Amino acid sequence: MDILVCIKRVPDISGRITLDDSATDIDDRSLGHTMSAHEECAVELAIQTAADTSGSVTVLTLGPAEAVEQLRAAVAVGAKDGILIETDDLSAFGPEDIASIIGDIVRDRAEQGQTFDLVLLGNDAADTGDFQVGIRLAYDLDYPVLTGISTLHAVEGAGAGDAGAGGPGSGGPGVEARGIGPSGTEIFSLELPAVIAVQEGGVDPRYPSITGRMKAKKARITEYDAPEPGTGNPRIGLELPPETTSSVTILGEGPDAAPALVDILEEIGVIRS
Amino acid sequence: MTLVFVETDEGGQVQLTSAEAVTFARTNADVLAGLVGSPPEQPPGRSATSGQVAQRPQGSSDEGVTVEAAVIGQLTDAATEQLARLGVETIHHLEHPELEAYSAAAWAQALVDIAPETGTVMASGTPRGMELMAHVAVRTGQRMAANVIAADADGLLRQVLGGSAFERLALGGDLQVLTIAGHACSPEDTTATTPEVIEYELEIAVEDLRTAVVRTEVETTDAADASGLTQARAVVGAGRGVGSENGFGEVLELVNHLGGALGVSRVVTGLGWRPHSEQVGQTGSRISPDVYIACGISGAIQHMAGIEGAKTLIAINTDEESTMVQRADYAIIGDLHEVVGAVNEEIRTRHG
Numbered sequence: 001m002d003i004l005v006c007i008k009r010v011p012d013i014s015g016r017i018t019l020d021d022s023a024t025d026i027d028d029r030s031l032g033h034t035m036s037a038h039e040e041c042a043v044e045l046a047i048q049t050a051a052d053t054s055g056s057v058t059v060l061t062l063g064p065a066e067a068v069e070q071l072r073a074a075v076a077v078g079a080k081d082g083i084l085i086e087t088d089d090l091s092a093f094g095p096e097d098i099a100s101i102i103g104d105i106v107r108d109r110a111e112q113g114q115t116f117d118l119v120l121l122g123n124d125a126a127d128t129g130d131f132q133v134g135i136r137l138a139y140d141l142d143y144p145v146l147t148g149i150s151t152l153h154a155v156e157g158a159g160a161g162d163a164g165a166g167g168p169g170s171g172g173p174g175v176e177a178r179g180i181g182p183s184g185t186e187i188f189s190l191e192l193p194a195v196i197a198v199q200e201g202g203v204d205p206r207y208p209s210i211t212g213r214m215k216a217k218k219a220r221i222t223e224y225d226a227p228e229p230g231t232g233n234p235r236i237g238l239e240l241p242p243e244t245t246s247s248v249t250i251l252g253e254g255p256d257a258a259p260a261l262v263d264i265l266e267e268i269g270v271i272r273s
Numbered sequence: 274m275t276l277v278f279v280e281t282d283e284g285g286q287v288q289l290t291s292a293e294a295v296t297f298a299r300t301n302a303d304v305l306a307g308l309v310g311s312p313p314e315q316p317p318g319r320s321a322t323s324g325q326v327a328q329r330p331q332g333s334s335d336e337g338v339t340v341e342a343a344v345i346g347q348l349t350d351a352a353t354e355q356l357a358r359l360g361v362e363t364i365h366h367l368e369h370p371e372l373e374a375y376s377a378a379a380w381a382q383a384l385v386d387i388a389p390e391t392g393t394v395m396a397s398g399t400p401r402g403m404e405l406m407a408h409v410a411v412r413t414g415q416r417m418a419a420n421v422i423a424a425d426a427d428g429l430l431r432q433v434l435g436g437s438a439f440e441r442l443a444l445g446g447d448l449q450v451l452t453i454a455g456h457a458c459s460p461e462d463t464t465a466t467t468p469e470v471i472e473y474e475l476e477i478a479v480e481d482l483r484t485a486v487v488r489t490e491v492e493t494t495d496a497a498d499a500s501g502l503t504q505a506r507a508v509v510g511a512g513r514g515v516g517s518e519n520g521f522g523e524v525l526e527l528v529n530h531l532g533g534a535l536g537v538s539r540v541v542t543g544l545g546w547r548p549h550s551e552q553v554g555q556t557g558s559r560i561s562p563d564v565y566i567a568c569g570i571s572g573a574i575q576h577m578a579g580i581e582g583a584k585t586l587i588a589i590n591t592d593e594e595s596t597m598v599q600r601a602d603y604a605i606i607g608d609l610h611e612v613v614g615a616v617n618e619e620i621r622t623r624h625g
Contacts, residue, residue, distance in 0.1 A: 013434060015574070026438065038556065127433060127434050128433055130419055131404075131419040132407035132411075139412075145377075146377075147377070147407075183489060184491035185490045186375065187486065187487050234418075234442040235441070240437075241437070247602070248602065248604050250593070251603050253605070254605075255607065255614070257612065258605075262619045268563055270507040270532075271620060271624060272530060
């Protein structure tokens with residue numbers, strides 16, 4: 001099974017952020033960058049699934065030239081190659097644009113004979129948190145789509161069939177996917193091709209090996225220039241929450257302060273007696 | 274009109290986050306209506322497909338902006354009464370055998386079938402809410418805003434970067450599709466209405482059932498843990514300061530004394546000390562307990578994003594300058610094992 005994983009280079013934020021001069025983006029000059037957390041799990045699931053099916057994993061990103069670092073990080077843990085759609089102004093693109101650009105790449109690759117059976121993304125990006133690129137991509141490609149998936153594996157005889165009947169579907173190659181729903185673990189069965197948005201938590205992303213790192217340096221990264229954004233980004237600007245002054249009451253230091261804390265818990269009324 | 278997708282729990286009660294979304298819709302009704310208008314520059318995606326409605330409601334009130342609810346599946350009297358107290362004027366009850374197993378595409382089409390041509394369609398920012406609104410947006414050719422926290426004449430404000438910044442945006446379009454961030458507002462009852470309940474005969478397209486849930490395994494504890502965590506009145510949080518996989522004894526005893534739940538930081542799940550279902554934060558659960566006791570958690574923004582709904586925040590930490598202590602209502606400076614151990618002992622002494 002050949003799998004495309006769409007990843008995003010995002011700022012690695014731990015403390016308070018600052019905005020750039022135009023107040024339309026964050027000032028990330030002093031920040032490190034990483035791959036969105038959900039996508040690290042998507043890459044891991046893709047590598048496992050490809051290994052089980054003698055397939056391969058390609059990673060794709062839309063972003064600045066530096067985003068090649070995140071592509072190579074995915075190659076270092078087992079992806080075969082990468083696709084960089086380069087733009088120096090990612091914030092000009094809205095979720096519709098990003099989905100349509102990825103859709104064009106998938107179709108373009110199919111014409112060249114490389115068909116992706118499965119396209120994985122993260123559930124949402126750590127920075128923009130749009131929660132929709134995967135779904136828009138699926139409609140663009142006319143594939144079925146699942147979101148919030150924590151594990152998956154390849155199966156024969158996939159398909160929801162008569163929904164709810166629990167029986168086998170129409171029988172093509174597919175995937176069984178699992179995600180946490182409101183009343184338990186929900187199991188889905190999808191025929192391929194399909195789009196799946198992955199939620200952190202089902203697998204532990206692996207660390208790169210020395211040979212993986214060596215391979216990543218030499219891996220083929222195909223570069224494209226991003227087209228002009230179509231729909232564009234609906235963003236008017238960014239705002240920061242007001243700086244709050246601390247109003248903490250220090251109850252004390254060490255175990256001696258325990259009674260004061262228990263007083264508060266009693267007052268709130270949360271101690272089971 | 275503003276249509277709110279309302280989720281109910283196993284017992285048929287309206288979910289807290291849905292009650293929040295209804296309250297947001299009602300208190301911002303005029304502002305939301307004022308933002309509806311100019312079409313998107315370029316309608317994306319394909320147009321709405323197959324699902325048909327046999328009956329469409331006619332002549333809903335023109336006076337003011339109405340808040341209407343859509344409930345898929347079981348609609349209990351309790352939920353109807355809750356929605357009445359929240360000021361909902363019409364309940365669209367969408368029930369069909371093919372909708373019993375969750376399928377985002379089919380559920381979304383049912384919402385599209387009853388959505389207004391002009392107005393707002395929204396849900397709470399839960400996994401279901403996010404997924405359904407994204408499908409609704411594509412099927413109606415609209416944009417979508419996730420995790421909205423406020424609306425004014427200049428547009429919507431939504432959480433980005435895990436809540437450490439807000440994005441102001443204008444969706445445009447005749448139908449505004451959005452989700453409300455969990456705990457962005459508190460549910461407020463208003464003058465009770467007598468909601469009209471409208472039943473539909475829906476037609477479900479077979480291709481929309483490709484993504485239906487095949488089965489649900491309720492015996493796994495993950496979902497129960499996550500649900501216990503989001504509904505607990507008291508949550509004890511544990512972070513790196515716990516020290517090791519075997520260091521949770523004191524915090525688990527405190528959880529037990531409080532009849533609460535354990536919540537952990539991403540570091541803890543990343544190290545494999547506890548399961549992901551217990552993770553609180555941007556990529557875990559968002560909680561709104563009466564009290565959150567953060568033990569040995571420094572307060573990375575990704576974690577803070579999950580605890581904004583906590584009414585009282587108590588920190589136990591060795592570092593007085595840590596974000597968690599600075600943001601807390603109360604704090605004890607010290608080693609969490611010693612402090613939590615002493616707290617447990619004090620509770621045992623007082624409550625036997």
